[in-house]
Structure formats: structure tokens, C-alpha cells
Amino acid sequence: MFWGRTPIDKLIDGYRNFHRTTFARQRRRFEQLAAKGQKPKILIISCSDSRVSPSMVFDTPPGSIFVARNIANIVPPYNPDGGPRSIGAAAEYAIKVLKVSDIIIKGHARCGGVHALINNGSGLPQNDFLKPWVEVAAPALKLLPPNFESLGEAEKRRVSEHAVIQNSIMNLSGYPWVRDRLEAGTLRIHGWHFDFEHGKLTRLEHESGEWVEVK
Template sequence: MSFHIIRARRAHPQHPVLLRLTSGFRRFQYRWYHPDEPLFESLREGQNPLALVIACCDSRVDPVLLTDCRPGDLFVVRNVANLVPPYAPDGGRHGVSAALEYAVKHLRVQDVIIMGHACCGGIHALVSGGGDENRDEFIGPWVDVARHALEKVDEAMPGACDADRARACELWNVRLSLDNLMTFPWVKSAVEEGRLSLHGWYFDLQSGELLEYDAERQAFRPLVGHPHVGRNPVSSRG
């Protein structure tokens, strides 16, 4: 079946989506496989990323684009709502945990970044009740990983509207994922020994601002200055 699908797509080279993507790949080839660009010569021998980034699979929030990184700079895990489930060595299929283990144990990254963002569909599903029960099989159970973040929000903001609850839950979810990272024994030991640092980031789609969680102040503050945005920290106290 897949063979016929591939042939059908090749038979329509002017398909607008494929044309856009293949044109982009040509630009990629020109930029990174240029005779004067040696980057992929070294990457053929293996990867040595600067950091692990756990981000949402939202198409508007690409960590590589947001940080203007080169190929090989970031080891990226993307899932609905940038969640890190707690440590659960139960023999199940744990994609996020497997990527985390590979990054920490084998690639020996020195930084792990949780990158949340505004207008997150996964968090909206959690706030609104876990997705459409008539159609969705996996979204509700997955975003329920962040249930504790929503409970913190509802405890701190009783009676708030869904939009305010969702925004606060997006911020709390970054904190929850940082806490869940520390339930992995090899993450915890690496942090305590100073070999690994954990960071919580939040990209505000509406303002174009990148915030960082300040554990001492229990608030998010601008990580990078923005010429059109104030610098008041965004509290996530619960």
C-alpha cells in the first residue's frame, strides 16, 4: 500500500505542499552541503548536542527555529503539551523517558530545557475536560499527566475563566515537568553532582517573548529582552 501511495505522490510533483517542502530541502542542501561548509563532515561521526529540549509538537513552536540553532545543536523531544511523565520503570513503551535516558546517559548533555508555550492545544484539552470523548482515544489520558498542574491552578484561582486557567496551567505545567524530571534517579544524581542543569522556558506566542522559570522567586521572568514588552515577572505561585 505504501508503495502505491509513494508513486501517487511522485506523479504529482506540483502538489503545493510537496513543492514547498522539497524547495525547502533544496535550500537546506545548498546551505549545509555547500563545499565550503564542513558541518556535516563532523556530524557523520556522531552527535554532540548542546542540550536536550523537551517541547510541544505544536507547529508554531519549533525549538530549533526559536533558538536559531544549527543541525546537531539540539537533541529535541516533542510531544503534546511538552510533558515529562514521572519515572515509571514498568516495562511499558515510554518514548519521552527513552529519549531522556539516551540524552543524559549516552549523549551526556549538560542541560535539559522544558519549553512550554502559550495557546497550547494540549493544555486546552486538559482544562476543557481532556478532549472530545467521542473521537479522541489518546489525548485525554496523555494530557492527564499534567492534572496536578491544573489542580494547583484551580486551587490558586477559584472561579477563573478557562482562558486564564489555561494560561496559568501552561506555566505550572513547565514546573511540573521539571519536578517529574527529578523523579528519574539518574537525572537526580546528575543534577546533585553538578553534571546536569534543568531549565524551564515558556514561549509567549502572543508577545514573542521567551520566559524562564526562576525557582527562587517562583515566577517566570523574561530570558531575553524584547524592545516592545515590559519586564515584569509572570507569577506561577500556587
């Protein structure tokens, strides 16, 4: 027996509020999206974390971003014959059907999945899927700086989260139909990191390899 409002009650409240405000204001847009189909130009691959929803962070209208989310924003290596296929399917649809021009790998601060990877699964419960999933990103460990062990905890977390994003970019760039479009100049891949505690977005600059704050 529940006393007070349950999490589901609060979710239904949110839906009613959405229906009254956002949906009412954008009804025409939703009708057009139904009639003409979606044509988002951006795919965002984000962590599942409840604090970093892409549509919240980027304040996007309906129909503008195609989103795939998983624990720790991991893109597995190209392997159509085995291994996890969810991200490959989302990327394939976004690229071949929607013809997106940009893909953003969006990591974030205090990522529990990255923390589990760096600490060899510590902090995870007895699990069937979690540890094998985060270990898909194990090659990211090779991207950590040589002085990693001497860094403070906050810095360790940050460079680990950056390394997982960079590893996902490298893996995604190896998908043949991604590589073709990168070489043709019709697709770009970006690495972004969102620090929800400070509301700070940083992005990886391709030339310098530096992470620069978006002002």
C-alpha cells in the same frame, strides 16, 4: 487531483532551499558531525506544536540541541515497568550517552494539549490516545493557583501552561539517574515558555518561582 502546489510540494521546495543555502554553507560541519558523532549539551523537551519548533526559536546550528517532542511537553512520572517510555528513552540517551548539562522543558502559549487537559478533554475529537496522553499531566492541576476560576481566559491559559511545565520538571527530577546528577551539580533542569504570538520567551526562576522574560 490537486490544483496548485500541495503541502508536500512546499516541503520539497523548503528542502531544496535548505540544500542550496544552509547545507551548502555548513557542509563541513555536517561532515564533522558524521565523522565525530553528535555532542549536543542540551536536551529540549518541547510540545509538538508546529509554531514553536526549538531549532527555529533558538536559531541553532546542526548538532547543538537534542530534541524530544510530544503533545503538551509532558514528562511522565518515572515508571520503567509501564506507561509511556518515549521521553524516558530520550532523556536516558541524552543524559547517559550524550552527557548533556542542561534540560529545558519548553512549553508555549495557546497550547491545545494543555487546554484539553484543563477542560477535561473538551475540544478533542473521539480519540484513542489523545485524552489518556494529556491526562498523564493531570497532577499539574494541583499546581494551579487558588484563584484560578476567577482569572481571565488568557491568564488561565498561561498559568495552566506554566503548571504543566512545572509538573514535567518535578517528574523528570524524580528519575533516579536525573536526581543523582542534579544532586552532583552536573545537570540543570529549566522551565521555559514561548509566546509565539508576541515572540516572547519567559523562564522560570528557581529561587523565586517567578516567570521572567528573557530580554
